[in-house]
Amino acid sequence: MAAEEAHIVLSMENVGVMFDSQPVLKGIDLAVEEQTIVSIIGPNGAGKTTLFNVICGHVRPSVGRVFYRGREITRKQPHEICHAGISRTFQIPRPFPEMTALENVQMGIWFGKEAHADRGSEAPPTAADLLEIAGLTHKGQTRAKELTLSEQRRLEVARALGTRPRLLLLDEIAAGLSPSAIRQAVELVRNLREHGLTLLIIDHFLNLTARVSDRLIALDNGEIIVEGKPSEVLNSPSVIASYLGERSPEPRMAETEGV
Protein backbone atom coordinates (compact mmCIF):
# COMPACT_ATOMS: atom_id res chain seq x y z
CA MET A 1 0.00 0.00 0.00
CA ALA A 2 2.74 2.42 0.98
CA ALA A 3 4.70 1.64 -2.16
CA GLU A 4 1.62 2.28 -4.24
CA GLU A 5 1.03 5.63 -2.53
CA ALA A 6 4.55 6.71 -3.28
CA HIS A 7 3.62 6.78 -6.97
CA ILE A 8 0.72 9.11 -6.43
CA VAL A 9 1.63 12.63 -7.53
CA LEU A 10 -1.68 14.33 -7.01
CA SER A 11 -4.67 13.32 -4.99
CA MET A 12 -7.93 14.98 -4.08
CA GLU A 13 -10.22 13.96 -1.25
CA ASN A 14 -13.89 14.84 -1.36
CA VAL A 15 -13.27 18.25 -2.94
CA GLY A 16 -16.28 20.50 -3.39
CA VAL A 17 -16.62 24.05 -4.67
CA MET A 18 -19.61 26.37 -4.37
CA PHE A 19 -20.13 29.52 -6.44
CA ASP A 20 -23.02 31.68 -5.25
CA SER A 21 -24.37 28.69 -3.30
CA GLN A 22 -24.38 26.65 -6.54
CA PRO A 23 -22.20 23.55 -6.37
CA VAL A 24 -19.64 23.57 -9.19
CA LEU A 25 -17.68 20.57 -7.97
CA LYS A 26 -19.04 17.84 -5.70
CA GLY A 27 -17.19 15.11 -3.84
CA ILE A 28 -14.23 14.87 -6.18
CA ASP A 29 -11.88 12.01 -5.27
CA LEU A 30 -9.01 11.33 -7.57
CA ALA A 31 -5.43 10.15 -7.64
CA VAL A 32 -2.92 10.72 -10.43
CA GLU A 33 0.05 8.39 -10.70
CA GLU A 34 3.56 9.47 -11.51
CA GLN A 35 4.46 9.80 -15.18
CA THR A 36 1.01 9.14 -16.53
CA ILE A 37 -1.20 11.19 -18.79
CA VAL A 38 -4.67 11.68 -17.43
CA SER A 39 -7.36 13.50 -19.37
CA ILE A 40 -10.42 15.15 -17.94
CA ILE A 41 -13.37 15.28 -20.28
CA GLY A 42 -16.88 16.55 -19.95
CA PRO A 43 -19.37 18.98 -21.45
CA ASN A 44 -19.15 22.73 -20.99
CA GLY A 45 -19.80 23.76 -17.42
CA ALA A 46 -18.92 20.33 -16.06
CA GLY A 47 -16.32 21.89 -13.75
CA LYS A 48 -13.12 20.93 -15.57
CA THR A 49 -11.43 24.30 -15.40
CA THR A 50 -12.61 24.83 -11.83
CA LEU A 51 -10.87 21.58 -10.97
CA PHE A 52 -7.63 23.02 -12.38
CA ASN A 53 -8.17 26.25 -10.50
CA VAL A 54 -8.55 24.34 -7.25
CA ILE A 55 -5.35 22.36 -7.82
CA CYS A 56 -3.38 25.52 -8.66
CA GLY A 57 -4.72 27.57 -5.78
CA HIS A 58 -6.71 30.03 -7.85
CA VAL A 59 -9.97 28.83 -6.31
CA ARG A 60 -10.32 27.69 -2.70
CA PRO A 61 -12.47 24.61 -2.31
CA SER A 62 -15.40 24.86 0.09
CA VAL A 63 -14.67 21.36 1.36
CA GLY A 64 -12.09 18.66 0.83
CA ARG A 65 -8.34 18.47 0.59
CA VAL A 66 -5.72 18.40 -2.17
CA PHE A 67 -2.36 16.66 -1.82
CA TYR A 68 0.75 16.91 -3.94
CA ARG A 69 3.28 14.14 -3.27
CA GLY A 70 1.71 13.53 0.13
CA ARG A 71 1.88 17.21 1.15
CA GLU A 72 -1.35 19.09 1.58
CA ILE A 73 -1.61 22.07 -0.76
CA THR A 74 -5.28 22.91 -0.23
CA ARG A 75 -4.86 26.46 1.10
CA LYS A 76 -1.56 27.34 -0.49
CA GLN A 77 -1.19 30.37 -2.72
CA PRO A 78 -0.68 29.89 -6.48
CA HIS A 79 3.02 30.76 -6.38
CA GLU A 80 3.67 28.27 -3.57
CA ILE A 81 1.96 25.55 -5.56
CA CYS A 82 4.08 26.48 -8.57
CA HIS A 83 7.23 26.30 -6.47
CA ALA A 84 6.15 22.88 -5.22
CA GLY A 85 6.26 21.67 -8.82
CA ILE A 86 2.84 22.14 -10.43
CA SER A 87 2.42 24.38 -13.45
CA ARG A 88 -0.46 25.05 -15.78
CA THR A 89 -1.74 26.65 -18.95
CA PHE A 90 -5.04 28.46 -19.29
CA GLN A 91 -8.09 27.69 -21.41
CA ILE A 92 -7.94 31.18 -22.89
CA PRO A 93 -4.18 31.78 -23.13
CA ARG A 94 -2.83 34.31 -20.66
CA PRO A 95 0.69 35.20 -21.74
CA PHE A 96 2.05 38.54 -20.49
CA PRO A 97 0.78 40.53 -23.48
CA GLU A 98 3.34 43.35 -23.61
CA MET A 99 6.36 41.09 -23.12
CA THR A 100 8.08 39.32 -25.98
CA ALA A 101 7.78 35.56 -26.31
CA LEU A 102 11.32 35.15 -25.02
CA GLU A 103 10.62 37.36 -22.00
CA ASN A 104 7.49 35.39 -21.23
CA VAL A 105 9.47 32.16 -21.05
CA GLN A 106 12.24 33.84 -19.07
CA MET A 107 9.67 34.86 -16.47
CA GLY A 108 8.83 31.21 -15.92
CA ILE A 109 12.50 30.35 -15.48
CA TRP A 110 13.11 33.23 -13.06
CA PHE A 111 10.11 32.85 -10.81
CA GLY A 112 9.39 29.14 -11.02
CA LYS A 113 10.89 26.48 -8.84
CA GLU A 114 13.99 27.71 -7.02
CA ALA A 115 17.10 26.95 -9.01
CA HIS A 116 18.71 25.01 -6.17
CA ALA A 117 15.69 22.74 -5.79
CA ASP A 118 16.91 20.31 -8.44
CA ARG A 119 20.62 20.85 -8.31
CA GLY A 120 22.53 17.80 -9.38
CA SER A 121 20.23 17.01 -12.25
CA GLU A 122 21.06 18.25 -15.71
CA ALA A 123 21.37 21.98 -16.34
CA PRO A 124 17.99 23.71 -16.49
CA PRO A 125 16.73 24.57 -19.97
CA THR A 126 17.20 28.11 -21.20
CA ALA A 127 14.42 30.29 -22.56
CA ALA A 128 15.72 29.69 -26.08
CA ASP A 129 15.60 25.91 -25.60
CA LEU A 130 12.02 26.10 -24.42
CA LEU A 131 10.99 28.32 -27.31
CA GLU A 132 12.48 25.73 -29.64
CA ILE A 133 10.48 22.94 -27.99
CA ALA A 134 7.37 25.07 -28.53
CA GLY A 135 8.40 25.75 -32.14
CA LEU A 136 8.57 29.50 -31.57
CA THR A 137 12.26 30.21 -32.07
CA HIS A 138 11.54 32.62 -34.91
CA LYS A 139 8.98 34.49 -32.78
CA GLY A 140 11.25 35.16 -29.81
CA GLN A 141 11.21 38.92 -30.21
CA THR A 142 7.50 39.20 -31.00
CA ARG A 143 5.20 40.60 -28.37
CA ALA A 144 2.94 37.90 -26.99
CA LYS A 145 -0.24 39.82 -27.84
CA GLU A 146 0.73 39.73 -31.51
CA LEU A 147 0.99 35.93 -31.65
CA THR A 148 -1.78 33.73 -33.00
CA LEU A 149 -3.94 31.72 -30.65
CA SER A 150 -2.08 28.50 -31.28
CA GLU A 151 1.27 30.25 -30.85
CA GLN A 152 0.07 31.73 -27.57
CA ARG A 153 -0.94 28.25 -26.41
CA ARG A 154 2.51 26.87 -27.22
CA LEU A 155 4.12 29.89 -25.58
CA GLU A 156 2.18 29.16 -22.42
CA VAL A 157 3.42 25.58 -22.44
CA ALA A 158 6.99 26.84 -22.81
CA ARG A 159 6.53 29.35 -20.01
CA ALA A 160 5.01 26.68 -17.77
CA LEU A 161 7.90 24.32 -18.54
CA GLY A 162 10.29 27.12 -17.57
CA THR A 163 9.13 26.75 -13.97
CA ARG A 164 10.45 23.15 -14.07
CA PRO A 165 7.21 21.43 -13.06
CA ARG A 166 6.82 17.75 -12.21
CA LEU A 167 3.11 17.95 -12.84
CA LEU A 168 1.81 19.93 -15.79
CA LEU A 169 -1.83 20.89 -16.24
CA LEU A 170 -2.86 21.64 -19.81
CA ASP A 171 -6.22 23.31 -20.34
CA GLU A 172 -7.59 22.72 -23.85
CA ILE A 173 -4.26 22.95 -25.66
CA ALA A 174 -5.70 21.23 -28.71
CA ALA A 175 -8.89 23.25 -29.06
CA GLY A 176 -9.18 24.99 -32.40
CA LEU A 177 -5.96 23.54 -33.79
CA SER A 178 -5.53 22.12 -37.27
CA PRO A 179 -5.02 18.34 -37.64
CA SER A 180 -1.28 18.76 -38.18
CA ALA A 181 -0.98 21.06 -35.18
CA ILE A 182 -2.84 18.48 -33.13
CA ARG A 183 -0.37 15.83 -34.24
CA GLN A 184 2.42 18.09 -33.01
CA ALA A 185 0.63 18.58 -29.72
CA VAL A 186 0.26 14.83 -29.31
CA GLU A 187 3.95 14.39 -29.93
CA LEU A 188 4.82 17.17 -27.49
CA VAL A 189 2.68 15.67 -24.76
CA ARG A 190 4.20 12.22 -25.22
CA ASN A 191 7.64 13.72 -25.23
CA LEU A 192 7.03 15.52 -21.97
CA ARG A 193 5.97 12.28 -20.34
CA GLU A 194 9.14 10.62 -21.60
CA HIS A 195 11.03 13.36 -19.76
CA GLY A 196 9.41 12.39 -16.49
CA LEU A 197 6.46 14.73 -16.31
CA THR A 198 3.02 13.80 -15.18
CA LEU A 199 0.29 15.43 -17.25
CA LEU A 200 -3.27 16.31 -16.50
CA ILE A 201 -5.13 17.45 -19.60
CA ILE A 202 -8.52 19.01 -20.12
CA ASP A 203 -9.82 18.05 -23.52
CA HIS A 204 -13.35 19.11 -24.19
CA PHE A 205 -13.19 18.30 -27.89
CA LEU A 206 -11.51 14.91 -27.43
CA ASN A 207 -8.74 15.83 -29.83
CA LEU A 208 -5.97 14.37 -27.74
CA THR A 209 -7.65 12.13 -25.23
CA ALA A 210 -7.91 8.83 -26.97
CA ARG A 211 -4.45 9.03 -28.49
CA VAL A 212 -2.32 9.95 -25.53
CA SER A 213 -4.16 9.30 -22.30
CA ASP A 214 -3.45 6.46 -19.94
CA ARG A 215 -6.59 7.23 -18.07
CA LEU A 216 -9.72 9.31 -18.55
CA ILE A 217 -11.88 11.03 -16.01
CA ALA A 218 -15.33 12.10 -17.18
CA LEU A 219 -16.97 14.97 -15.34
CA ASP A 220 -20.57 16.04 -15.53
CA ASN A 221 -22.34 18.59 -13.36
CA GLY A 222 -19.33 18.84 -11.12
CA GLU A 223 -19.12 15.13 -10.37
CA ILE A 224 -16.92 12.33 -11.65
CA ILE A 225 -19.25 10.01 -13.52
CA VAL A 226 -16.78 7.50 -14.98
CA GLU A 227 -13.06 6.98 -14.85
CA GLY A 228 -10.78 4.38 -16.32
CA LYS A 229 -9.07 3.41 -19.58
CA PRO A 230 -9.90 5.67 -22.53
CA SER A 231 -11.76 3.02 -24.49
CA GLU A 232 -13.88 2.08 -21.49
CA VAL A 233 -14.76 5.65 -20.62
CA LEU A 234 -15.46 6.82 -24.14
CA ASN A 235 -17.80 3.92 -24.74
CA SER A 236 -19.52 4.05 -21.40
CA PRO A 237 -23.23 4.74 -21.84
CA SER A 238 -23.35 7.44 -19.18
CA VAL A 239 -20.55 9.42 -20.82
CA ILE A 240 -22.16 9.15 -24.21
CA ALA A 241 -25.47 10.21 -22.75
CA SER A 242 -24.22 13.18 -20.73
CA TYR A 243 -21.54 14.35 -23.04
CA LEU A 244 -22.45 13.56 -26.56
CA GLY A 245 -26.15 13.53 -26.32
CA GLU A 246 -27.59 11.45 -29.14
CA ARG A 247 -24.45 11.41 -31.22
CA SER A 248 -22.01 8.68 -30.27
CA PRO A 249 -19.46 8.41 -33.09
CA GLU A 250 -17.27 11.34 -32.08
CA PRO A 251 -14.82 9.48 -29.82
CA ARG A 252 -14.53 6.66 -32.35
CA MET A 253 -13.72 9.19 -35.01
CA ALA A 254 -10.86 10.41 -32.88
CA GLU A 255 -9.53 6.85 -32.78
CA THR A 256 -9.87 6.02 -36.45
CA GLU A 257 -8.23 9.26 -37.48
CA GLY A 258 -4.98 7.81 -36.24
CA VAL A 259 -1.89 9.72 -35.20
Place this chain on the structure above:
Amino acid sequence: MLWPLFVPGGDLYCRVLGWSFFFAALALAWNILALTGSISIGHTAFFGLGAYTSALMSHYTHLSPFICVILGGASGMVYGALWHFVFKPLRGARFALATLASVEIPRVIVDNWEGLTFGSLGLVGIEAFPGVQPGGMDLSPGESLKSQYYLLLFMMASYLLIHHRAVRSRWGWAMRAVREDETAAGSIGVPVHRIRFCAVTFSAALTGICGAVYSHLMGLIEPSLVFSLHLSAMPLVLSIFGGRYQIAGPVLGSLILYPLDQLFFHAWFPSAHAALYGLVIVLTLIHFPSGIGTWLQKKLT
Protein backbone atom coordinates in the same frame (compact mmCIF):
# COMPACT_ATOMS: atom_id res chain seq x y z
CA MET B 1 21.91 70.75 -12.75
CA LEU B 2 24.54 72.46 -10.63
CA TRP B 3 24.17 75.83 -12.34
CA PRO B 4 23.07 77.75 -9.21
CA LEU B 5 26.64 77.39 -7.97
CA PHE B 6 27.84 79.65 -10.72
CA VAL B 7 24.93 81.92 -11.45
CA PRO B 8 24.29 84.71 -9.02
CA GLY B 9 20.69 85.51 -8.25
CA GLY B 10 18.16 83.50 -10.24
CA ASP B 11 16.01 82.86 -7.19
CA LEU B 12 12.90 82.30 -9.25
CA TYR B 13 14.50 79.56 -11.33
CA CYS B 14 15.99 78.00 -8.23
CA ARG B 15 12.61 77.83 -6.64
CA VAL B 16 10.69 76.58 -9.67
CA LEU B 17 13.25 73.95 -10.62
CA GLY B 18 13.69 72.91 -7.00
CA TRP B 19 9.99 72.30 -6.64
CA SER B 20 9.81 70.52 -9.95
CA PHE B 21 12.40 68.11 -8.50
CA PHE B 22 10.16 67.76 -5.51
CA PHE B 23 7.13 66.88 -7.62
CA ALA B 24 9.28 64.55 -9.69
CA ALA B 25 10.13 62.70 -6.47
CA LEU B 26 6.44 62.60 -5.57
CA ALA B 27 5.60 61.22 -9.02
CA LEU B 28 8.36 58.59 -8.80
CA ALA B 29 7.06 57.48 -5.40
CA TRP B 30 3.54 57.20 -6.76
CA ASN B 31 4.69 55.32 -9.84
CA ILE B 32 6.27 52.54 -7.78
CA LEU B 33 2.78 51.41 -6.86
CA ALA B 34 1.48 52.11 -10.35
CA LEU B 35 4.08 49.70 -11.76
CA THR B 36 2.00 46.86 -10.32
CA GLY B 37 -1.01 48.19 -12.22
CA SER B 38 -2.76 49.81 -9.25
CA ILE B 39 -3.69 53.42 -9.97
CA SER B 40 -4.06 55.32 -6.72
CA ILE B 41 -5.81 58.67 -6.39
CA GLY B 42 -5.32 58.77 -2.65
CA HIS B 43 -1.60 59.22 -2.24
CA THR B 44 -2.22 62.52 -0.52
CA ALA B 45 -3.15 60.42 2.51
CA PHE B 46 0.49 59.34 2.82
CA PHE B 47 1.66 62.85 2.04
CA GLY B 48 -0.50 64.41 4.74
CA LEU B 49 0.32 61.72 7.29
CA GLY B 50 4.02 62.16 6.61
CA ALA B 51 3.75 65.93 6.85
CA TYR B 52 1.79 65.87 10.10
CA THR B 53 3.78 63.09 11.75
CA SER B 54 7.04 64.84 11.04
CA ALA B 55 5.81 68.33 11.97
CA LEU B 56 4.18 67.16 15.20
CA MET B 57 7.17 65.06 16.22
CA SER B 58 9.35 68.07 15.64
CA HIS B 59 6.94 70.32 17.56
CA TYR B 60 6.55 68.08 20.61
CA THR B 61 9.90 66.33 20.88
CA HIS B 62 12.28 68.77 19.18
CA LEU B 63 14.03 65.91 17.45
CA SER B 64 16.12 66.84 14.43
CA PRO B 65 13.96 67.40 11.34
CA PHE B 66 16.00 64.73 9.58
CA ILE B 67 14.83 62.12 12.09
CA CYS B 68 11.27 63.44 11.99
CA VAL B 69 11.25 63.02 8.21
CA ILE B 70 12.10 59.33 8.60
CA LEU B 71 9.26 58.96 11.10
CA GLY B 72 6.98 60.71 8.61
CA GLY B 73 7.93 58.12 6.03
CA ALA B 74 7.21 55.36 8.54
CA SER B 75 3.72 56.71 9.20
CA GLY B 76 3.00 56.66 5.48
CA MET B 77 4.32 53.12 5.31
CA VAL B 78 2.00 51.92 8.10
CA TYR B 79 -0.99 53.43 6.34
CA GLY B 80 0.17 51.82 3.09
CA ALA B 81 0.33 48.44 4.79
CA LEU B 82 -3.22 49.01 5.98
CA TRP B 83 -4.27 49.76 2.41
CA HIS B 84 -2.79 46.47 1.32
CA PHE B 85 -4.77 44.38 3.77
CA VAL B 86 -8.05 46.28 3.57
CA PHE B 87 -8.07 46.79 -0.21
CA LYS B 88 -6.85 43.28 -1.06
CA PRO B 89 -9.88 42.26 -3.14
CA LEU B 90 -10.15 45.60 -4.98
CA ARG B 91 -8.80 46.26 -8.46
CA GLY B 92 -9.09 48.95 -11.09
CA ALA B 93 -11.69 51.65 -10.56
CA ARG B 94 -12.86 50.20 -7.25
CA PHE B 95 -9.33 50.28 -5.90
CA ALA B 96 -8.88 53.86 -7.08
CA LEU B 97 -12.11 54.96 -5.42
CA ALA B 98 -11.16 53.23 -2.20
CA THR B 99 -7.83 55.04 -2.14
CA LEU B 100 -9.61 58.34 -2.68
CA ALA B 101 -12.03 57.63 0.16
CA SER B 102 -9.23 56.58 2.50
CA VAL B 103 -7.83 60.13 2.46
CA GLU B 104 -10.80 61.32 4.48
CA ILE B 105 -9.99 59.24 7.56
CA PRO B 106 -6.64 60.82 8.48
CA ARG B 107 -7.83 64.23 7.28
CA VAL B 108 -10.89 64.23 9.53
CA ILE B 109 -8.84 63.02 12.49
CA VAL B 110 -6.26 65.74 12.01
CA ASP B 111 -8.99 68.32 11.48
CA ASN B 112 -10.82 67.45 14.68
CA TRP B 113 -8.18 66.37 17.18
CA GLU B 114 -7.40 69.95 17.99
CA GLY B 115 -5.61 69.23 21.25
CA LEU B 116 -2.92 67.33 19.37
CA THR B 117 -2.88 68.71 15.86
CA PHE B 118 -4.23 72.28 16.25
CA GLY B 119 -7.06 71.26 13.91
CA SER B 120 -7.90 73.14 10.79
CA LEU B 121 -5.78 76.10 11.85
CA GLY B 122 -2.78 74.09 10.88
CA LEU B 123 0.72 74.16 12.26
CA VAL B 124 3.01 77.11 11.83
CA GLY B 125 6.64 77.66 12.61
CA ILE B 126 7.70 74.10 11.84
CA GLU B 127 11.40 73.78 12.43
CA ALA B 128 13.45 74.19 9.26
CA PHE B 129 16.20 71.80 8.22
CA PRO B 130 19.42 72.68 10.00
CA GLY B 131 22.38 73.77 7.93
CA VAL B 132 24.97 71.22 6.89
CA GLN B 133 28.49 71.77 5.62
CA PRO B 134 29.37 69.02 3.14
CA GLY B 135 32.88 69.58 1.81
CA GLY B 136 33.23 73.11 3.05
CA MET B 137 29.98 74.32 1.43
CA ASP B 138 27.43 75.96 3.62
CA LEU B 139 23.98 74.55 2.93
CA SER B 140 20.98 75.56 4.97
CA PRO B 141 17.85 74.60 3.09
CA GLY B 142 15.78 76.50 5.62
CA GLU B 143 17.32 79.81 4.70
CA SER B 144 18.60 79.84 1.15
CA LEU B 145 16.78 78.77 -1.96
CA LYS B 146 19.97 77.35 -3.40
CA SER B 147 20.38 74.98 -0.49
CA GLN B 148 16.77 73.99 -0.88
CA TYR B 149 17.43 73.37 -4.56
CA TYR B 150 20.27 70.96 -3.73
CA LEU B 151 18.28 69.18 -1.09
CA LEU B 152 15.43 68.58 -3.53
CA LEU B 153 17.84 67.59 -6.28
CA PHE B 154 19.41 65.04 -3.95
CA MET B 155 15.97 63.78 -3.00
CA MET B 156 14.89 63.34 -6.61
CA ALA B 157 18.16 61.63 -7.49
CA SER B 158 17.75 59.06 -4.70
CA TYR B 159 14.13 58.43 -5.67
CA LEU B 160 15.20 58.02 -9.28
CA LEU B 161 17.74 55.41 -8.20
CA ILE B 162 15.07 53.50 -6.27
CA HIS B 163 12.66 53.79 -9.19
CA HIS B 164 15.36 52.53 -11.54
CA ARG B 165 15.77 49.44 -9.35
CA ALA B 166 12.00 49.05 -9.25
CA VAL B 167 11.79 48.95 -13.04
CA ARG B 168 14.93 47.06 -13.98
CA SER B 169 15.47 44.47 -11.25
CA ARG B 170 13.87 41.08 -11.04
CA TRP B 171 11.38 42.67 -8.65
CA GLY B 172 10.57 45.04 -11.46
CA TRP B 173 9.83 42.13 -13.79
CA ALA B 174 7.63 40.62 -11.10
CA MET B 175 5.72 43.89 -10.78
CA ARG B 176 5.34 43.98 -14.53
CA ALA B 177 4.01 40.44 -14.53
CA VAL B 178 1.49 41.35 -11.83
CA ARG B 179 0.45 44.38 -13.86
CA GLU B 180 0.05 42.48 -17.12
CA ASP B 181 -1.72 39.41 -15.76
CA GLU B 182 -1.98 38.75 -12.06
CA THR B 183 -3.41 35.24 -12.38
CA ALA B 184 -0.76 34.14 -14.84
CA ALA B 185 1.93 35.71 -12.64
CA GLY B 186 0.86 33.62 -9.67
CA SER B 187 0.77 30.47 -11.78
CA ILE B 188 4.44 30.81 -12.74
CA GLY B 189 5.60 31.41 -9.20
CA VAL B 190 5.47 35.19 -8.75
CA PRO B 191 4.48 35.86 -5.12
CA VAL B 192 1.72 38.27 -6.11
CA HIS B 193 0.64 39.42 -2.66
CA ARG B 194 4.19 39.98 -1.47
CA ILE B 195 4.97 42.05 -4.55
CA ARG B 196 1.85 44.16 -4.12
CA PHE B 197 2.59 44.63 -0.42
CA CYS B 198 6.15 45.75 -1.03
CA ALA B 199 5.08 48.10 -3.81
CA VAL B 200 2.40 49.83 -1.78
CA THR B 201 4.45 50.17 1.41
CA PHE B 202 7.51 51.45 -0.45
CA SER B 203 5.44 53.89 -2.45
CA ALA B 204 3.66 55.07 0.70
CA ALA B 205 6.87 55.50 2.69
CA LEU B 206 8.50 57.55 -0.06
CA THR B 207 5.38 59.69 -0.39
CA GLY B 208 5.30 60.17 3.40
CA ILE B 209 8.89 61.39 3.26
CA CYS B 210 7.87 63.87 0.55
CA GLY B 211 5.14 65.21 2.82
CA ALA B 212 7.54 65.46 5.75
CA VAL B 213 10.16 67.29 3.71
CA TYR B 214 7.45 69.61 2.46
CA SER B 215 6.37 70.51 5.99
CA HIS B 216 9.90 71.42 7.09
CA LEU B 217 10.59 73.41 3.94
CA MET B 218 7.34 75.37 3.99
CA GLY B 219 7.25 75.83 7.75
CA LEU B 220 3.49 75.64 7.83
CA ILE B 221 0.88 73.01 7.02
CA GLU B 222 -2.85 72.70 7.36
CA PRO B 223 -5.15 69.74 6.71
CA SER B 224 -6.75 71.16 3.58
CA LEU B 225 -3.29 71.77 2.13
CA VAL B 226 -1.52 68.45 2.74
CA PHE B 227 -4.62 66.24 2.32
CA SER B 228 -5.69 67.90 -0.92
CA LEU B 229 -6.90 66.19 -4.05
CA HIS B 230 -4.42 68.34 -5.95
CA LEU B 231 -1.53 66.47 -4.34
CA SER B 232 -3.11 63.13 -5.28
CA ALA B 233 -3.65 64.14 -8.87
CA MET B 234 -0.23 65.75 -9.34
CA PRO B 235 1.93 62.59 -9.38
CA LEU B 236 -0.62 60.77 -11.53
CA VAL B 237 -0.69 63.54 -14.11
CA LEU B 238 3.10 63.94 -14.16
CA SER B 239 3.77 60.20 -14.45
CA ILE B 240 1.23 59.61 -17.17
CA PHE B 241 2.43 62.69 -19.04
CA GLY B 242 6.05 61.59 -18.88
CA GLY B 243 5.45 57.87 -19.44
CA ARG B 244 4.60 55.49 -16.63
CA TYR B 245 6.72 52.59 -17.76
CA GLN B 246 9.85 54.62 -18.39
CA ILE B 247 12.49 54.88 -15.71
CA ALA B 248 12.67 58.66 -16.04
CA GLY B 249 9.08 59.18 -17.23
CA PRO B 250 7.76 60.76 -14.02
CA VAL B 251 10.84 63.02 -13.84
CA LEU B 252 10.41 64.11 -17.42
CA GLY B 253 6.77 64.91 -16.81
CA SER B 254 7.58 67.00 -13.81
CA LEU B 255 10.54 68.85 -15.33
CA ILE B 256 8.44 69.82 -18.34
CA LEU B 257 5.00 70.48 -16.91
CA TYR B 258 5.77 72.19 -13.63
CA PRO B 259 8.14 74.87 -14.97
CA LEU B 260 5.87 75.34 -17.99
CA ASP B 261 3.00 76.11 -15.67
CA GLN B 262 4.93 78.23 -13.20
CA LEU B 263 7.12 80.22 -15.56
CA PHE B 264 4.89 80.68 -18.58
CA PHE B 265 1.23 79.95 -17.97
CA HIS B 266 1.30 81.83 -14.68
CA ALA B 267 2.99 84.82 -16.29
CA TRP B 268 0.74 84.92 -19.34
CA PHE B 269 -2.61 84.00 -17.85
CA PRO B 270 -2.45 84.53 -14.13
CA SER B 271 -6.12 83.77 -13.64
CA ALA B 272 -6.54 81.00 -16.20
CA HIS B 273 -3.25 79.13 -15.98
CA ALA B 274 -4.94 76.02 -14.59
CA ALA B 275 -7.19 75.81 -17.65
CA LEU B 276 -4.20 75.94 -19.97
CA TYR B 277 -2.45 73.35 -17.86
CA GLY B 278 -5.48 71.12 -18.19
CA LEU B 279 -5.56 71.61 -21.94
CA VAL B 280 -1.92 70.59 -22.31
CA ILE B 281 -2.59 67.41 -20.35
CA VAL B 282 -5.63 66.52 -22.46
CA LEU B 283 -3.72 67.10 -25.70
CA THR B 284 -0.84 64.97 -24.49
CA LEU B 285 -3.11 62.12 -23.52
CA ILE B 286 -4.62 62.17 -26.99
CA HIS B 287 -1.42 62.52 -29.00
CA PHE B 288 1.09 60.70 -26.78
CA PRO B 289 -1.03 58.02 -25.14
CA SER B 290 1.94 56.28 -23.53
CA GLY B 291 3.67 59.46 -22.46
CA ILE B 292 6.29 61.86 -23.73
CA GLY B 293 9.09 59.58 -22.51
CA THR B 294 7.97 56.64 -24.60
CA TRP B 295 7.54 58.86 -27.64
CA LEU B 296 11.03 60.33 -27.22
CA GLN B 297 12.53 56.88 -26.81
CA LYS B 298 10.97 55.75 -30.07
CA LYS B 299 12.23 58.88 -31.83
CA LEU B 300 15.76 58.35 -30.59
CA THR B 301 16.06 54.67 -31.51
